[in-house]
Each structure stands twice: as structure tokens, then as C-alpha cells.
Amino acid sequence: MRSQGIDWSDALELVDSAVEGVSVRAICDLREGDLVATIPKLACLTIRTSRARDMIEGVGLVGCLGLAVALMYERSLGPESPWHGYLQLLPERECVPLVWSLEEVDSLLAGTELHKIVKQDKCFLYEDWKESIEPLILSRPLKLDPDSFGVEQYFSAKSLVSSRSFEIDGYHGFGMVPLADLFNHKTEAENVHFTSILSPSSSDDEGDGGICDESADDKLSDVDLSTSSGEDPTVLEMIVVRHVEAGYGFTEPDNPYDIVNIDLDLVIKWCSSLFSNRYARSRLSSWRRLKYSGCTSQNSEYFEISFNGEPQIELLVLLYIIFLAEDAYEKLRYLIDSFEGVDESSNIISLIKITKSKCSKTPGNISCHEAPEDVKELMLTENVCSALISLADIRESLYGSDSLEDDKNRLRSCCHVKERKLYHSLVLRLSERTILGRLRAYASSYSKRKKRKLKEPKS
Numbered sequence: 001m002r003s004q005g006i007d008w009s010d011a012l013e014l015v016d017s018a019v020e021g022v023s024v025r026a027i028c029d030l031r032e033g034d035l036v037a038t039i040p041k042l043a044c045l046t047i048r049t050s051r052a053r054d055m056i057e058g059v060g061l062v063g064c065l066g067l068a069v070a071l072m073y074e075r076s077l078g079p080e081s082p083w084h085g086y087l088q089l090l091p092e093r094e095c096v097p098l099v100w101s102l103e104e105v106d107s108l109l110a111g112t113e114l115h116k117i118v119k120q121d122k123c124f125l126y127e128d129w130k131e132s133i134e135p136l137i138l139s140r141p142l143k144l145d146p147d148s149f150g151v152e153q154y155f156s157a158k159s160l161v162s163s164r165s166f167e168i169d170g171y172h173g174f175g176m177v178p179l180a181d182l183f184n185h186k187t188e189a190e191n192v193h194f195t196s197i198l199s200p201s202s203s204d205d206e207g208d209g210g211i212c213d214e215s216a217d218d219k220l221s222d223v224d225l226s227t228s229s230g231e232d233p234t235v236l237e238m239i240v241v242r243h244v245e246a247g248y249g250f251t252e253p254d255n256p257y258d259i260v261n262i263d264l265d266l267v268i269k270w271c272s273s274l275f276s277n278r279y280a281r282s283r284l285s286s287w288r289r290l291k292y293s294g295c296t297s298q299n300s301e302y303f304e305i306s307f308n309g310e311p312q313i314e315l316l317v318l319l320y321i322i323f324l325a326e327d328a329y330e331k332l333r334y335l336i337d338s339f340e341g342v343d344e345s346s347n348i349i350s351l352i353k354i355t356k357s358k359c360s361k362t363p364g365n366i367s368c369h370e371a372p373e374d375v376k377e378l379m380l381t382e383n384v385c386s387a388l389i390s391l392a393d394i395r396e397s398l399y400g401s402d403s404l405e406d407d408k409n410r411l412r413s414c415c416h417v418k419e420r421k422l423y424h425s426l427v428l429r430l431s432e433r434t435i436l437g438r439l440r441a442y443a444s445s446y447s448k449r450k451k452r453k454l455k456e457p458k459s
């Protein structure tokens with residue numbers, strides 16, 4: 001860092017542990033506004049600062065793909081690279097699922113949202129290497145060492161770039177920032193917050209506009225990293241934006257941005273088990289005629305369950321239609337074209353008015369200006385609530401035979417340093433299973449509330 005002109009506060013202590021590697025800690029309390037480091041942009045490893053710049057830009061590689069190639073190239077230079085000292089301290093690869101073996105992915109991530117995604121991403125990354133990097137290796141004039149640019153080296157570099165890179169400015173794009181990547185990253189706790197600042201020379205070089213893949217922890221911290229407040233566009237400043245206590249550190253097993261998906265195929269399979277395939281297809285068709293659909297990604301359609309256990313409203317509408325009595329369903333089919341061009345809330349209100357003859361609110365008194373939560377509550381019949389609980393159970397069965405308590409016990413006895421893959425997979429499973437538990441609680445609370453209302457004497 002000294003050789004690259006990086007300056008840091010005496011309040012910071014660099015700790016080198018044989019177990020956890022290099023980390024940074026606060027020796028004393030840091031307060032908002034304290035300047036803790038100044039980092040020249042030229043000290044950051046980017047496409048622009050790498051010796052491979054001409055090669056990378058010459059073949060049109062940009063964004064994180066180009067940065068991964070720059071990282072591989074600087075690694076191949078060994079001591080000749082200006083970042084040799086920095087690169088020596090980086091792990092060969094981050095312990096992210098992207099670089100796990102397929103056997104590890106299957107055994108540790110079964111049932112989680114990452115299971116299918118990781119397999120697909122591994123295929124996409126291999127295609128990136130095959131299309132963009134292998135031709136560089138085969139190009140004789142470049143004389144690149146295949147051992148430094150193979151597919152495994154690319155996966156390793158990509159794991160580092162995805163978890164440690166920051167967007168520096170419009171000219172440099174993404175880069176590896178020595179020192180900054182040692183600070184804690186914690187979602188919503190603001191621990192190294194990175195602000196993207198456009199430099200004056202960025203107007204005609206916008207790159208690919210892409211965003212590097214984020215690791216499980218977002219790039220957030222108690223320190224703001226931005227272009228110098230002293231109006232020097234060539235350096236970055238790290239400034240404390242929230243009080244940091246001495247010796248500060250953290251772990252984050254429960255990420256508020258976690259969600260669980262329930263595939264549409266799972267819902268249809270469940271529906272067919274209760275009724276018939278023909279019945280399920282008919283109800284699904286009517287749901288689609290009302291212009292509803294789930295979220296889509298990589299040829300799959302699904303419904304999101306939020307961190308607090310609340311289901312996506314599209315799922316509630318589908319379940320509501322599935323349980324409609326035959327006469328109400330036929331009435332809906334007859335009037336379904338009248339729903340064309342109406343906004344979502346009004347659409348749901350119309351659906352309730354047409355199909356619900358008995359309701360805590362009489363159909364005639366239901367307003368099209370109901371709050372979203374009130375509209376959602378109208379769909380939570382006893383059958384729908386029961387269905388949500390059943391779907392949560394089916395979704396949770398995908399994790400295997402181990403119970404939630406089994407996972408908790410395994411996590412308590414797991415060493416997060418020596419068994420990192422197992423530790424992170426258990427944290428993910430527990431988070432997702434907790435969300436499914438909240439979905440059950442969400443459905444149960446509405447079901448009990450409905451029953452209480454039905455028992456209450458009318459005035």
C-alpha cells in the first residue's frame with residue numbers, strides 16, 4: 001500500500017491471522033466524518049490501469065468479464081505486476097458456490113434458491129470463457145500462458161471480482177481496491193459504502209453499463225468510499241459515515257433481502273393432487289386470462305415469498321381462483337373479458353365482487369380504493385390459508401429429511417473458518433426455512449382471524 005501511495009489512519013490496525021488471513025480493525029472508536037484512508041485511483045486494479053488494457057479493449061471486453069481477465073493477467077506477471085503484493089494476499093478463489101464442485105452444490109445447496117441458479121451460472125461462465133478468453137489463449141501473437149488463463153483460473157478470478165470489486169467511476173469502471181475490500185460488508189448496516197462518482201473523462205466511455213455480480217454481502221459499510229472531497233479526481237477517500245466501535249467485527253446469518261421462491265410448477269402439481277390435471281389447467285388458464293403471471297427467470301416461473309413471510313399477491317389470486325366453487329367459477333369465466341384494462345387493485349375487487357357471495361365486507365360495500373393490504377386480506381379465505389401452509393411444507397421438503405432443529409444443531413457445531421462451505425450453506429438453509437415458517441405463521445394468523453370474525457355476534 002505504501003508503494004502505491006495509499007495513506008491510512010493510525011486508528012486502523014491490519015491484523016494477519018493464520019486462520020482468517022488479513023483483516024482490518026478499529027484500534028479506537030471512529031466517528032462520523034473521520035477520514036480513515038486515501039487511495040489513488042491508479043492504485044486500483046482496473047482494465048484501464050492493467051498492462052493488459054490494450055489486449056482487453058482490443059477485443060471489446062468490458063465490465064466484470066474484462067476485469068477478471070485483467071486480474072488473471074496481473075497474476076500471470078508474478079513479481080513484475082505492480083499489484084503483486086496485493087495479489088499475494090488475496091485467496092486463490094473466494095469460497096462462493098460458483099466455484100464449488102457439482103457434487104458439493106448438490107449435497108450442500110439442495111432445496112435452496114441457489115441450487116439451480118449456481119448450476120446455470122456455471123454453464124454461462126463457461127460459455128463466457130469459451131467465447132471470449134479461449135480465443136486469446138489461441139492467439140499466437142499474444143503468447144498467453146494457458147495455465148494462467150484456463151477455465152478454472154477464470155472461475156477463480158470471477159469469484160474474486162464478484163465479491164471484492166467496486167465501481168470506481170465512469171472512466172475506470174469496476175476495479176479491485178486494496179484496503180477497501182478488507183472492511184466489513186453488512187447488508188443494511190452501512191459498514192464499506194462505495195459511492196460511484198463519474199470523472200470528467202467518462203462522458204464518451206460508458207462501458208457496458210453492467211453490474212458485477214454481488215456476493216452474499218452487499219457493498220455496504222460504516223465507511224464511505226468516494227472521490228476526494230478535496231476536489232482531487234485522482235484519489236478515493238474512505239470516510240466514516242456511522243460510529244464504529246473499537247475492535248468492530250460482525251457476522252450476518254439473517255439477510256433481510258433473502259426471499260424464497262415457490263415454483264408455479266409446484267403449485268400446479270399440488271393442485272392436480274387435490275383435484276385433477278384438467279381442473280388445474282382450467283383454473284390456471286383463467287388466472288392467465290386475467291393477465292396474471294409469476295416472476296420469470298431462466299425458463300422458470302415462480303412466486304416470491306418475502307423476508308417477512310408475505311406471499312406475492314399473484315399467488316394469492318391463483319389460489320383464490322383454484323378454490324372457487326363451480327358456480328362462482330363459471331360466473332367468472334363468463335365475465336372475465338370485463339376485466340380488460342383495469343388496474344390490479346380494481347381487478348381484484350371486481351374478482352371478489354363477482355365470485356364472493358358471503359364476505360365479512362359485503363360485496364356491495366367493497367371499495368375500489370381499498371388499501372393494498374385490505375385487498376390482499378380479501379383473498380385470504382380459509383382454503384387459501386390452508387393452501388399456503390401446504391405449499392410451505394412441500395417447499396421445505398426439498399431440503400431433505402433433516403429437520404430445522406437438525407440444521408440449527410449442525411450450524412452451532414460447525415466451524416465457520418474450517419468448514420466454510422457447510423457453514424454458509426447451513427446459514428442459507430436456515431434463513432430460507434425461517435421465511436417458510438413465517439409464511440405458515442402469516443397464513444395461520446389470517447385463518448384464525450377469519451374464524452374469530454365468523455364467531456363474533458352481529459350487532
